[in-house]
Amino acid sequence: MVASSPLSPEKIKDGLTTKWLGRTIHFHHTVESTNLLAIKLAQQGAPQGVVVLADQQLSGRGRGRRSWHSPAGVGIYCSIVLRPKTAPEKAQLITLITGVSIVKAVALRTGLSPRVKWPNDVLINGKKVAGILLEGRASGARLEYSVIGFGINVNNGLADLPEDIGVNASSLFMELNKTVDRNALAIEIFLQLERLYHRFQREDFAVILDQWRRNSSTLGQRVRIWQKDKATEGIALDLTEGGGLIVRLEGGKQVIIHAGDVEYLRVL
Numbered sequence: 001m002v003a004s005s006p007l008s009p010e011k012i013k014d015g016l017t018t019k020w021l022g023r024t025i026h027f028h029h030t031v032e033s034t035n036l037l038a039i040k041l042a043q044q045g046a047p048q049g050v051v052v053l054a055d056q057q058l059s060g061r062g063r064g065r066r067s068w069h070s071p072a073g074v075g076i077y078c079s080i081v082l083r084p085k086t087a088p089e090k091a092q093l094i095t096l097i098t099g100v101s102i103v104k105a106v107a108l109r110t111g112l113s114p115r116v117k118w119p120n121d122v123l124i125n126g127k128k129v130a131g132i133l134l135e136g137r138a139s140g141a142r143l144e145y146s147v148i149g150f151g152i153n154v155n156n157g158l159a160d161l162p163e164d165i166g167v168n169a170s171s172l173f174m175e176l177n178k179t180v181d182r183n184a185l186a187i188e189i190f191l192q193l194e195r196l197y198h199r200f201q202r203e204d205f206a207v208i209l210d211q212w213r214r215n216s217s218t219l220g221q222r223v224r225i226w227q228k229d230k231a232t233e234g235i236a237l238d239l240t241e242g243g244g245l246i247v248r249l250e251g252g253k254q255v256i257i258h259a260g261d262v263e264y265l266r267v268l
């Protein structure tokens with residue numbers, strides 16, 4: 001583990017310039033999962049913008065029932081309660097704006113050049129440094145609440161990364177050779193996310209999609225997308241209005257993928 005300053009809700013609150021995001025922070029040294037806790041709070045009526053932040057997770061949840069390795073003292077494990085007024089079909093855009101917010105904040109705080117990978121990863125030099133997990137409940141045509149959770153490998157050394165060799169992972173520290181202030185990074189992510197979320201609520205979807213496109217490592221790539229045991233191969237062309245991925249199959253037919261695990265086959 002690399003020595004770095006402790007995660008501090010007080011320092012985050014002191015530096016925050018947001019209107020509502022992160023104004024209440026439930027900080028825990030150790031939790032099972034910040035997403036689980038945020039879901040509980042949302043079900044109990046917590047307002048939009050409430051944050052659950054932890055220094056360590058014992059059962060961090062990833063997409064597709066995977067886990068998120070969440071060792072103490074090095075990462076950011078954070079979940080935010082949202083109450084979007086948008087239709088459930090647009091919920092995936094919350095994942096996309098969170099990815100763009102992390103990319104912008106990391107670039108601003110470190111000078112690194114992260115990219116979003118559809119649908120929920122942030123990569124640096126092709127390696128995963130952050131993952132995003134959207135959970136929530138819809139009732140009829142509206143979203144009752146959404147919880148957006150993200151985990152970032154900030155000051156992890158090699159020994160603090162997941163052992164799963166299937167995941168090509170890295171950390172900001174490993175890419176930069178310098179520790180990164182987790183409090184300052186969290187403050188910047190909250191600010192970027194609040195701004196983009198306002199656009200989302202104003203239904204400025206074109207702006208959101210454009211920002212994602214500009215920060216994407218996925219578009220133009222030859223991809224293999226896994227949905228359970230089914231694989232689809234083709235070229236990732238663009239996003240749909242709802243954040244789905246448009247893929248051109250060999251032979252020219254275009255399909256829309258709404259969820260899946262993307263493997264890059266080669267850079268074009």
Ligand code: BTN
Pocket residue numbers: 032033034035036057059060061062063064066068076077078079120121130131132133149150151152
């Ligand atoms: C993925 O890449 O599969 C998504 C990982 C999401 C991990 C974060 S860490 C904070 C929040 N709480 C969780 O239990 N999971 C998310």
